[in-house]
Amino acid sequence: MRLVIMTVGKTHSGKTTFAKSLEKQLPNSVVIDQDHQAEFLNTYYPALLPKQGPNKIKHALTQTLVDYAVRETNHHLILCNSNLNRQDRIKWLEYYRNKGFIRVLVFFDLADDVLEERVGKSKRSTNIFRMPISYQELLARQQELMNEESANFPREDEADYLLVIQKPDEVDSVIREIIKLVKG
Secondary structure, three states, X not given: OOEEEEEEEOOOOOHHHXXXXXXXXXXXXXXXXXXXXXXXXXXXXXXXXXOOOOOHHHHHHHHHHHXXXXXXXXXXXXXXXXXXOHHHHHHHHHHHHHOOOEEEEEEEOOOHHHHHHHHHHOOOOOOOOOOOOOXXXXXXXXXXXXXXXXXXXXXXXXXXXXXXXXXXXXXXXXXXXXXXXXXX
């Protein structure tokens, strides 16, 4: 049995920290983080990046990594990116269902004031963005998206399991739940 754990949440909600911690505790797992692909492309191939619209090259690179991991390894996959668009998320989850994975959504539903405080203190590089934008602007866009389109909030029927983190101290218990899934 293989798991795919997909994180869903706004910037600075703890998705990357969670994914790294889970990877250390979940044997035979690998994190695929789209921010790494974005940084790589922005650093080495800026001329190939689209000026507007979806970052198709970033998505293609991620798809290549995912396809390789699915076909050529027996690893559990931890997908670490925002996954806020429900339509795209459903497409990915269907892909994993068809490949025989147990699908786990981890929704980081932290209060906006917590996220705003984290963004305000952040020293994180913005070199993952292809256009000049701050994390404050990104958070504002994500807040607007989630407020206007509540249909983007994860639902229980999207995956085999939906785990929700509303406070930072819930991370360890969610990791324990995921470990239990593997152990049966």
